[in-house]
Amino acid sequence: xxxxxxxxxxxxxxxxxxxxxxxxxxxxxxxxxxxxxxxxxxxxxxxxxxxxxxxxxxxxxxxxxxxxxxxxxxxxxxxxxxxxxxxxxxxxxxxxxxxxxxxxxxxxxxxxxxxxxxxxxxxxxxxxxxxxxxxxxxxxxxxxxxxxxxxxxxxxxxxxxxxxxxxxxxxxxxxxxxxxxxxxxxxxxxxxxxxxxxxxxxxxxxxxxxxxxxxxxxxxxxxxxxxxxxxxxxxxxxxxxxxxxxxxxxxxxxxxxxxxxxxxxxxxxxxxxxxxxxxxxxxxxxxxxxxxxxxxxxxxxxxxxxxxxxxxxxxxxxxxxxx
Numbered sequence: 001x002x003x004x005x006x007x008x009x010x011x012x013x014x015x016x017x018x019x020x021x022x023x024x025x026x027x028x029x030x031x032x033x034x035x036x037x038x039x040x041x042x043x044x045x046x047x048x049x050x051x052x053x054x055x056x057x058x059x060x061x062x063x064x065x066x067x068x069x070x071x072x073x074x075x076x077x078x079x080x081x082x083x084x085x086x087x088x089x090x091x092x093x094x095x096x097x098x099x100x101x102x103x104x105x106x107x108x109x110x111x112x113x114x115x116x117x118x119x120x121x122x123x124x125x126x127x128x129x130x131x132x133x134x135x136x137x138x139x140x141x142x143x144x145x146x147x148x149x150x151x152x153x154x155x156x157x158x159x160x161x162x163x164x165x166x167x168x169x170x171x172x173x174x175x176x177x178x179x180x181x182x183x184x185x186x187x188x189x190x191x192x193x194x195x196x197x198x199x200x201x202x203x204x205x206x207x208x209x210x211x212x213x214x215x216x217x218x219x220x221x222x223x224x225x226x227x228x229x230x231x232x233x234x235x236x237x238x239x240x241x242x243x244x245x246x247x248x249x250x251x252x253x254x255x256x257x258x259x260x261x262x263x264x265x266x267x268x269x270x271x272x273x274x275x276x277x278x279x280x281x282x283x284x285x286x287x288x289x290x291x292x293x294x295x296x297x298x299x300x301x302x303x304x305x306x307x308x309x310x311x312x313x314x315x316x317x318x319x320x321x322x323x
Contacts, residue, residue, distance in 0.1 A: 090221070096112070
């Protein structure tokens with residue numbers, strides 16, 4: 001009897017159809033799962049793979065955030081004295097090439113010592129014909145220093161750095177300054193007076209070469225320089241951001257000590273010593289200022305003129321901070 005009962009229970013449990021206590025699961029199953037998804041939304045469908053590939057390609061084409069700027073070109077410093085001075089003044093370098101069987105005089109020993117103390121400069125020995133080829137036949141005297149490309153900032157980097165520090169931007173833009181030593185001196189003045197960087201045009205202007213770096217007395221390491229393809233457009237962008245554009249001109253309508261705009265967010269535009277500001281650049285300045293010169297000199301060196309105006313801007317800012 002017990003065996004018959006067990007067989008009946010098994011038959012009962014294997015019966016098809018709804019059973020007591022199913023909770024209506026079968027009814028829910030009949031309701032369906034809604035409309036069929038589109039082909040591109042179904043993971044294993046070919047259309048889904050194509051849509052995904054197109055999205056990834058679009059992401060690659062999307063422009064990157066406008067931070068950072070272009071690089072300059074690498075440079076070779078040649079000759080015993082220039083190489084020694086570049087190493088002494090902290091000019092960035094990647095490799096020091098030394099001629100095989102070179103006469104080991106004092107300058108060579110000092111250059112090797114400075115390169116060794118840096119710890120990040122490769123020392124390479126090369127035959128004279130190889131150094132001649134690298135320098136296009138210049139008189140290298142057995143020493144060649146390779147300087148890496150300068151990494152220029154984007155103009156927005158300069159203003160962002162100022163606002164991050166809670167300051168109004170203080171920037172110098174150069175129009176037609178072709179002497180690297182002037183550029184280096186201006187970078188040094190910007191650093192000394194609390195400025196946030198320098199803007200230079202890409203064409204017909206000095207770039208951040210080893211000579212400019214040396215003239216900056218090391219301040220180029222902490223004062224960014226931005227290089228732009230169109231200086232006028234860059235000034236217009238600064239204007240749109242609420243920054244005053246102040247140009248230095250001998251015929252300026254304001255004297256530098258009277259211009260209150262120097263105490264706020266400002267770009268100071270300095271032209272070349274001979275030609276001054278270009279026409280379009282001058283037209284895009286909010287103010288044209290002159291530096292009084294009782295001694296009668298017609299003009300100042302670009303680096304000196306920039307230093308005078310930067311001092312006035314720094315003085316006004318310091319005064320405002322004490323009020």
